[in-house]
Amino acid sequence: MNELMAARSLTTLPVVTLGGEAVAQVKDTVFDAAAGRVTGFTLSGRGLLSGPLKLSLPWAAVHSLGHDAVMIVDAGALADTPVVVARREAQQGRVLHAKVLTDEGAEVGTVLDVVVEGGTSGRVVGFRIAAGKALVQGSRRRRHRVYVPRGETLAVSGRALVIPADATRYVADDLPSFAARVGAFHEGREGTPP
Amino acid sequence: MWLVVVVAALAAVTVVTLAVQAGRRSGTVIAVRRRPGGKGER
Numbered sequence: 105m106n107e108l109m110a111a112r113s114l115t116t117l118p119v120v121t122l123g124g125e126a127v128a129q130v131k132d133t134v135f136d137a138a139a140g141r142v143t144g145f146t147l148s149g150r151g152l153l154s155g156p157l158k159l160s161l162p163w164a165a166v167h168s169l170g171h172d173a174v175m176i177v178d179a180g181a182l183a184d185t186p187v188v189v190a191r192r193e194a195q196q197g198r199v200l201h202a203k204v205l206t207d208e209g210a211e212v213g214t215v216l217d218v219v220v221e222g223g224t225s226g227r228v229v230g231f232r233i234a235a236g237k238a239l240v241q242g243s244r245r246r247r248h249r250v251y252v253p254r255g256e257t258l259a260v261s262g263r264a265l266v267i268p269a270d271a272t273r274y275v276a277d278d279l280p281s282f283a284a285r286v287g288a289f290h291e292g293r294e295g296t297p298p
Numbered sequence: 299m300w301l302v303v304v305v306a307a308l309a310a311v312t313v314v315t316l317a318v319q320a321g322r323r324s325g326t327v328i329a330v331r332r333r334p335g336g337k338g339e340r
Contacts, residue, residue: 115325130325137329148323155319189328197329244305260329 107224107225108279110232119161120173121153126150127179128157135218135228137260140276142226144188160188164185199260204233206269215265216249225278229286230254239272250275251282261297
């Protein structure tokens with residue numbers, strides 16, 4: 105598995121051509137909820153006072169998603185923003201702070217971030233959530249932030265995200281251990297629950 | 299006195315401009331649903 109990255113950490117990442125020219129920087133990360141893959145990025149300009157660009161970056165044009173930059177072949181790969189995300193979708197599909205429910209109806213927390221796989225796959229492998237009582241026992245003060253696998257039956261909107269109940273048995277406290285949990289979850293749930 | 303007013307006004311405009319730009323540049327994560335073969339499909 106390639107390096108895992110939090111989608112919010114991609115914001116302000118430079119978009120660089122293979123020729124070495126930084127043409128923009130990442131603003132929003134857009135992903136297909138059903139397929140569980142990043143479909144593209146909206147962009148903003150590189151200058152201090154530059155705002156959002158009318159062009160966006162479809163995932164098909166991404167050469168590689170790295171820790172320090174999004175690599176593209178050339179600036180001609182950028183497309184009009186509605187190709188990546190329509191305005192209505194952008195307003196209704198915001199997943200940060202959405203409630204996380206299991207398919208058994210338990211509310212386990214709220215979405216803090218989306219975990220994506222770098223490189224060329226763009227897979228969404230899980231979520232970082234503020235864990236609720238159903239996931240972490242104890243007082244509100246002692247509840248913490250954990251990573252949960254995405255699961256294959258994902259449903260997501262701006263209001264709620266639905267994950268399989270058994271995904272909550274594979275939570276991790278940090279990204280390195282989360283990679284192992286995701287592997288166990290997808291390999292027939294063979295990992296040992298914490 | 300007028301110099302203080304001008305400097306304060308410029309500072310206020312600068313702060314507001316930078317705040318607006320920071321808001322416009324801040325990102326989020328957006329979930330969409332794509333039909334197979336539709337736009338955005340690889």
